[in-house]
Amino acid sequence: MIPAQFEYTAPTTVDEAVSALAQGGEEAKVLAGGQSLMPLLRLRLAYPELLVDLNRVAELRGVRDEGDSLVIGAMTTHHTVVRDPLVNQHCALIALATATVADPAVRHRGTFGGSLAHADPAGDLPAVTVALDAEMIATGPNGQRTIPAGEFFADYLTSTLQPGEILVGVRVPKLAGWGFHYEKFNRVAQAWAVVGVAAAVRRANGNIAEARVGLTNMGATPVRARAVESAVQGTQAAPAALHEAASQAAEGTHPPSDLHGQADYRRHLAQVLTGRALAAAARV
Amino acid sequence: MPRISVKVDGVTYDDDVEPRLLLVHYLRDWLGKVGTPIGCDTTNCGACTVLMDGSSVKSCSVLAVQADGSEVTTIEGLAADGQMHPMQKSFHEEHALQCGYCTPGMILAATDLLRDNPNPSDDEIRDGLEGNLCRCTGYQNIVRAVRRAAAEMTESAAATDPKEARV
Numbered sequence: 509m510i511p512a513q514f515e516y517t518a519p520t521t522v523d524e525a526v527s528a529l530a531q532g533g534e535e536a537k538v539l540a541g542g543q544s545l546m547p548l549l550r551l552r553l554a555y556p557e558l559l560v561d562l563n564r565v566a567e568l569r570g571v572r573d574e575g576d577s578l579v580i581g582a583m584t585t586h587h588t589v590v591r592d593p594l595v596n597q598h599c600a601l602i603a604l605a606t607a608t609v610a611d612p613a614v615r616h617r618g619t620f621g622g623s624l625a626h627a628d629p630a631g632d633l634p635a636v637t638v639a640l641d642a643e644m645i646a647t648g649p650n651g652q653r654t655i656p657a658g659e660f661f662a663d664y665l666t667s668t669l670q671p672g673e674i675l676v677g678v679r680v681p682k683l684a685g686w687g688f689h690y691e692k693f694n695r696v697a698q699a700w701a702v703v704g705v706a707a708a709v710r711r712a713n714g715n716i717a718e719a720r721v722g723l724t725n726m727g728a729t730p731v732r733a734r735a736v737e738s739a740v741q742g743t744q745a746a747p748a749a750l751h752e753a754a755s756q757a758a759e760g761t762h763p764p765s766d767l768h769g770q771a772d773y774r775r776h777l778a779q780v781l782t783g784r785a786l787a788a789a790a791r792v
Numbered sequence: 793m794p795r796i797s798v799k800v801d802g803v804t805y806d807d808d809v810e811p812r813l814l815l816v817h818y819l820r821d822w823l824g825k826v827g828t829p830i831g832c833d834t835t836n837c838g839a840c841t842v843l844m845d846g847s848s849v850k851s852c853s854v855l856a857v858q859a860d861g862s863e864v865t866t867i868e869g870l871a872a873d874g875q876m877h878p879m880q881k882s883f884h885e886e887h888a889l890q891c892g893y894c895t896p897g898m899i900l901a902a903t904d905l906l907r908d909n910p911n912p913s914d915d916e917i918r919d920g921l922e923g924n925l926c927r928c929t930g931y932q933n934i935v936r937a938v939r940r941a942a943a944e945m946t947e948s949a950a951a952t953d954p955k956e957a958r959v
Binding site for chain 2: 509511514515516518543546561563587611616698
């Protein structure tokens with residue numbers, strides 16, 4: 509289908525983008541990579557009056573080193589993130605998960621910030637940012653603020669960005685000496701994860717010193733599997749112990765039932781995939 | 793209406809377009825480049841894949857206005873001097889098409905894959921083409937064709953000045 513009519517502006521700075529968004533009011537929408545928004549426009553599930561296209565805002569692209577953390581520009585494409593040396597060295601979980609997002613053509617256009625602001629709990633990157641305790645950097649008419657990833661995802665397709673605010677970047681702490689894995693179960697490349705598990709593990713003396721686990725598509729927002737994180741702390745870094753701890757992965761979750769799986773199936777998947785993700789992250 | 797200037801298959805076009813005009817509709821309806829088919833409407837199937845500044849994109853998910861200043865290659869611009877591109881030739885030789893609907897997108901996605909990885913394994917070929925669906929399920933021969941093109945392109949690149957090697 510052909511999208512409904514809209515006005516279009518392509519600012520070249522964040523300041524211009526914030527002004528354009530303010531002028532457009534409630535009927536304005538930010539266009540990032542467009543790999544979710546364009547299909548919604550085509551299907552006329554969304555009909556904004558103004559699109560503020562961020563693709564020409566150069567300052568929103570790229571990854572920079574800030575000492576203890578990296579800042580990934582919101583408009584950095586998935587293709588770039590997967591190959592970025594800083595991301596691979598300091599936050600490899602992001603590169604691993606991003607490599608599983610859709611397919612190469614979508615990764616050429618789709619952006620890191622766009623997938624997060626879209627706040628789809630079935631998207632791969634929200635759970636990763638939650639697992640890594642990343643911080644979202646938002647700029648709006650009242651200046652800049654940071655939002656912890658755990659407070660960024662409010663509901664299905666809903667973030668806590670205020671009207672007029674733009675996600676400009678994500679600050680991710682460097683995790684030296686950790687192992688990572690993103691385990692995803694889906695039917696085909698373009699399908700959303702039925703369930704996904706983002707795991708980060710720090711080993712010490714053959715045991716798990718610390719672990720963080722984020723779950724994709726196990727509720728209206730990405731969630732941390734806190735029960736697993738507690739259970740796994742101090743256990744032996746061995747498959748049996750990790751799978752045992754992973755049996756608590758579905759605790760406190762409210763997974764959806766849809767065409768791809770019922771809630772109880774997702775609870776089962778979360779346990780199995782969490783066990784695999786922990787084992788892979790711990791290299792056992 | 794915004795004015796755009798886009799180079800498509802080597803020719804520059806200047807046009808005033810509605811913001812909502814999709815790149816695939818611009819290519820087909822305005823420029824007559826009907827070699828780029830529309831498949832699914834939802835960024836799934838990859839039939840409408842073109843190269844935008846050298847990278848594969850699904851042209852149903854890009855606005856024409858976003859292509860302003862870009863260089864776009866469709867299947868119609870891949871042959872040079874009346875000679876099929878090695879990827880086109882390999883698809884022909886290996887019978888890598890049945891109905892042919894996915895073929896333009898497959899060929900462009902495959903050339904993009906080889907740009908990144910000139911000598912892919914079968915698994916890497918399948919991964920690289922995961923965004924392109926063949927409803928005839930003729931994947932075996934598609935993978936063979938990409939493998940063959942990779943071998944031929946590597947060979948011809950080695951035989952010529954690297955600066956002149958194609959794609």
